[in-house]
Amino acid sequence: MPIPILTFKQLINKVKKLNRRYEQLAASSGENFNIFHILKLQSSETRLHSAFIAELLNPKGTHGLKDEFLKLFLKTLEIKPTDFNTQTATVDIELHVGAIGKNYETGGRIDICIRDTSQRKIIIENKIYAPDQRNQLVRYHNYDNLANLYYLTLDGEKPEETSSGQLKINDHYKLISYKKDILEWLHLCRERAVVQPILRESFTQYINLIKHLTGQTINDYMNEEVASLITENQENLEAAFILYNTLDHACERLLNKLKIEVSEIANELGVEYNFDIDIRFNKRFKGISFYPEGWERLKIAFQFQSYDKDLVFGIARKEVESGALPSIWIITISQRIQANERGVNEWWPFHEACEPYTNWDLYEPWAAIISGEMKRFIKQKVEEILELFKDQKF
Known part of the structure; x- marks a missing residue:
């Protein structure tokens, strides 16, 4: 027998109330300050x-x-x-x-x-x-x-x-x-x-x-309370499993929304693009690439660096290739992007973590897709690179 929709809503509302209570506690205790x-x-x-x-x-x-x-x-x-x-x-x-x-x-x-x-x-x-x-x-x-x-x-x-x-x-x-x-x-x-x-x-x-x-930000005490709520009765437990098993499907819908928005960004900025994100995140180096006109060997990239959904942004090689990049390119990029703390390597002349949306195991990146903030974030990052290197042909 299907679980009533009311059961899902009740469970979600109770978890949201718990979360708000612990967010207030974290704010009042100074835990959010880092x-x-x-x-x-x-x-x-x-x-x-x-x-x-x-x-x-x-x-x-x-x-x-x-x-x-x-x-x-x-x-x-x-x-x-x-x-x-x-x-x-x-x-x-x-x-x-x-x-x-x-x-x-x-x-x-x-x-x-x-x-x-x-x-x-x-x-x-x-x-x-x-x-x-x-x-x-x-x-x-x-x-x-x-x-x-x-x-x-x-x-x-x-x-x-x-x-x-x-x-x-x-x-x-x-x-x-x-x-x-x-x-x-x-x-x-x-x-x-x-x-x-x-x-x-x-x-x-x-x-x-x-x-x-590492995605361990939920308060331990809140964890215990949510676990108690889920195991309170069979209906709550079943509802939690159904929600868990449909989460990937929900995130896939959000990725489809993001794919459309990336297409809109590329069209608005006049660049080619590629969207290659697998909801299972079981392959490294998937992500979003933008190809400015005249850039033959480099691209602007948002790329997941590991199997744990860690997103970085920067200027990367278009293809895995041998041979060093021209040193003048590295010098130019380093001079114009002063915040490049992560150094230069043979694949990324510049890259940085996509804060605050680095870890896609967390809620924040997905919420940003729903709100439209992710589209604004991506577009702003790409625009900054295009403006910094508008006179360059990489």
Whole structure:
């Protein structure tokens, strides 16, 4: 027997009331305030994440707790204390290990490298939204094949084969995530810093940021209340399952709406476009591309960088191709886009996270499609690039 429409509405209204109550609580408690968001550093791998983590891991760091946080890090990664001397450790970010060789098997810059006086190393390749580079993990493994090599991402996804080559997970490198490993470590660190209020609150701010980036923003207490509501009776449970199973279909309808709006944007701006987004998000590098007239090798792109619906925006290559881009293009782009914090790589001369619509596992991007804000957001981004480079033919 079909569930009455009234049951769906009642369930949805009750959840909405709960959500409003917890939103008010978050606002009154100051939980919504996050210094990293305010400074627009939330997706900056080098300026925020690598720098913050490295400072905590450094026994000579300004936190003043010597190797306490490094010990907790080794504990989280299940590295035996006898396998690494934390007291003598040094920590480097963006460690230059030589120019990248012609065969892409040596050289590069290591995001985080921890070394003790016996030259035992822990190497971390830190990926928030940036794409994998050619033979990146291979190069770092070749730099020191005895090092503990970790591939750190938001959710623990695997690297592209273009980065890992023939290396095998757990044999040559390990996967770790912000969602599990880094959060677990940060909580341990905060407990250790409980009597140091400034340090403790810095941990709280960063933990809240990581929860936001990994789609864990729902208050734990609210989670419990919603779970209790759903399991209150069979009708609520059945209604919740039906809503869950139809969510992809609802989002697909919204993507169809967005596709029409992207076509309208392209027509209004006089550019060609391609819309290639799969609702299952099971393939990387899908997204929306705009092709300005005269741009033969580059495009303006909105692209999902991982299987977890993380959207970035920037100037990218039209096709996967060999050969370096003209250096004058890179210089021109870097000079004109001063906010390019994420650096340059061989596929993206410029790219940034699509804040506040980076994580499409969350509600906000889909709500923005309904309101029309997503169309305005995309059009504004494209217009800015077209205006900045109206005299260029890439």
